[in-house]
Amino acid sequence: MPIPTFQAYRLHGGADGAPPEGRFDTLSEDDLSAGNTLIKVAYAGLNYKDALAQAGRGNVVRQYPRIGGIDLSGTVVHSTDPALAPGQEVVVHGFGIGVDCDGGYAEYARVPHDWVLPLPAGITLRDAAVLGAAGFTAALSLHWMEHCGLTPDQGEVLVTGATGGVAGIAIDILSQRGYRVCAMSGKPDAADYLRSLGAAEVMAPPDLSAPIKPLMSARWAGVIDSVGGPLLAHALASVRPDGVVAAFGNAGGAELPTSVIPFILRGVKLLGINANSPMPLRRALWQKLATDYRPQRLDLAARVIQPQDLPQALAAMLERGSTGRSVVRFS
Numbered sequence: 001m002p003i004p005t006f007q008a009y010r011l012h013g014g015a016d017g018a019p020p021e022g023r024f025d026t027l028s029e030d031d032l033s034a035g036n037t038l039i040k041v042a043y044a045g046l047n048y049k050d051a052l053a054q055a056g057r058g059n060v061v062r063q064y065p066r067i068g069g070i071d072l073s074g075t076v077v078h079s080t081d082p083a084l085a086p087g088q089e090v091v092v093h094g095f096g097i098g099v100d101c102d103g104g105y106a107e108y109a110r111v112p113h114d115w116v117l118p119l120p121a122g123i124t125l126r127d128a129a130v131l132g133a134a135g136f137t138a139a140l141s142l143h144w145m146e147h148c149g150l151t152p153d154q155g156e157v158l159v160t161g162a163t164g165g166v167a168g169i170a171i172d173i174l175s176q177r178g179y180r181v182c183a184m185s186g187k188p189d190a191a192d193y194l195r196s197l198g199a200a201e202v203m204a205p206p207d208l209s210a211p212i213k214p215l216m217s218a219r220w221a222g223v224i225d226s227v228g229g230p231l232l233a234h235a236l237a238s239v240r241p242d243g244v245v246a247a248f249g250n251a252g253g254a255e256l257p258t259s260v261i262p263f264i265l266r267g268v269k270l271l272g273i274n275a276n277s278p279m280p281l282r283r284a285l286w287q288k289l290a291t292d293y294r295p296q297r298l299d300l301a302a303r304v305i306q307p308q309d310l311p312q313a314l315a316a317m318l319e320r321g322s323t324g325r326s327v328v329r330f331s
């Protein structure tokens, strides 16, 4: 039976390179980009990349109209894959949803079956969206850091851009695994929130107007970095011998004004993190998010908003006006 028409938040290309215009459109299933699996969206996350897309920045969306939303949770309506039965609860993130094809900011989404991940036992639709691409990125960062030998007894872990969606979940996971976490944030009002997530210490960012020395006193056993730019360069100079740095973000800039010195004199390992992982790694890490890496304080970071609040909430992310992880509820 065909589904009824539904609402979708779509970006429409601006004329002559102007930013796209976002608006709610009434669509039918045939308007969605191709796929053999239809999902009734429960929640979709708000990610920095979604905010860039809405603002027309970073060349994130190249074809319009486009339904935004790089992650979603929901239930299967129908699929040609017999493994995805109607009513199955699922999560989808990356693979170009919300960017190269339609994403989660709609009552329905249609995707290829092999992008669809059934929820691990014990994770609700709401928590799956609160985790979403952000929780996966935090888990992926820690997974590779621990693969490179990071353990809680090696010392403190710095988390930058600490009030952000990915960073907040990272603080929660790290602290419940026994790491001593130092949260770095330029928002003095956020200290109580960051401590409640599990940060042992909250510090302000350094003065980045002064030249960054190739090495400074070694402090961090690990760094989980949302920010990039000079802040990451500064952090690299303070990583302990054989420490591990996971770089996943560019909220503060895409350049990296560093030198090889931390790498060749202290053996610092810089890990690139791309959440668009192959499916076997996704399955393994979502299972870990439900067990060993399960955040204990997700509700403290989570905010549920209504669809009409989406445009403004996305715009606030680019002005450093958001804290934690917001999800928009569609059903």
Ligand SMILES: CCC(=O)SCCNC(=O)CCNC(=O)[C@H](O)C(C)(C)COP(=O)(O)OP(=O)(O)OC[C@H]1O[C@@H](n2cnc3c(N)ncnc32)[C@H](O)[C@@H]1OP(=O)(O)O
Pocket (backbone or CB within 6 Å): 047, 048, 049, 052, 058, 059, 060, 070, 133, 250, 275
């Ligand atoms: C959740 C994940 C995130 O939040 S990621 C963070 C948000 N994203 C960003 O900030 C991206 C901003 N984008 C940019 O700065 C530019 O589009 C970048 C990536 C530098 C490429 O721009 P430009 O120099 O014009 O190159 P181009 O488009 O001609 O492509 C050159 C080759 O690179 C490739 N490329 C492009 N984009 C991506 C991508 N996202 N992932 C992987 N590869 C990419 C292109 O395919 C092209 O390679 P090829 O010639 O096709 O072999």
Ligand SMILES: NC(=O)c1ccc[n+]([C@@H]2O[C@H](COP(=O)([O-])OP(=O)(O)OC[C@H]3O[C@@H](n4cnc5c(N)ncnc54)[C@H](O)[C@@H]3O)[C@@H](O)[C@H]2O)c1
Pocket (backbone or CB within 6 Å): 046, 047, 048, 049, 133, 134, 137, 160, 161, 162, 163, 164, 165, 166, 167, 186, 226, 227, 231, 247, 248, 249, 250, 251, 252, 253, 273, 274, 275, 276, 317, 318, 320, 322, 324
């Ligand atoms: N590599 C990946 O696969 C991947 C996955 C998810 C997110 N990301 C990237 O990670 C970053 C964080 O994503 P998010 O969804 O958590 O976003 P967010 O908006 O929730 O968090 C961004 C954080 O960075 C801070 N910030 C912004 N500008 C800054 C600046 N100039 N200096 C210092 N801090 C600054 C904000 O205050 C906020 O705390 C973004 O750059 C995003 O594109 C990458």
